[in-house]
Amino acid sequence: MRRRRCGYGCNTKAQVFTLDAVLGLFVLLAALSFISVRIGHAQIPLSSANLRDTGDDVAAVLDINGDLATLDNATISSAINATLPAAYAMRMNVTCDDGTSFVIGSEAPSRTIVASGAGFFVSDDNAHCIERHRVWHR
Secondary structure: OOOOOOOOOOOHHHHHHHHHHHHHHHHHHHHHHHHHHHHHHOOOOOOHHHHHHHHHHHHHHHHHOOOHHHOOHHHHHHHHHHHOOOOEEEEEEEEEOOOOEEEEOOOOOOOOOEEEEEEEEEOOOOOEEEEEEEEEEO
16 A cells, blocks of 8 residues: 655645635735725814804803893904804804894805804894804814
């Protein structure tokens, strides 16, 4: 009886297992590489909900502090500048049933995500007013 020499086809189960492990590792590394490249190049825009909430919060603070009720441009403008975080810009339009109407702030730049909101308040002169605001990231 001749003894068979162990060569290429001697232990095929171990070779298949090794090949399977190497192939699986290659697929895993390729997937991780693809994901890391995608995450690295992703630009996460500021959410509109965050912008809207910021605008609503600033308007609420102005209302609670009584700044809106004064219907004074300078008072409201300085209150907005003191309350609004530096990373944001805001435009507010105030209109009352007694004919008072004014706008504070500049227009939003084009191609910018803008969130808007509105609120009602009563002025010191008992006029019913609505404020409409727009907020965007600078």
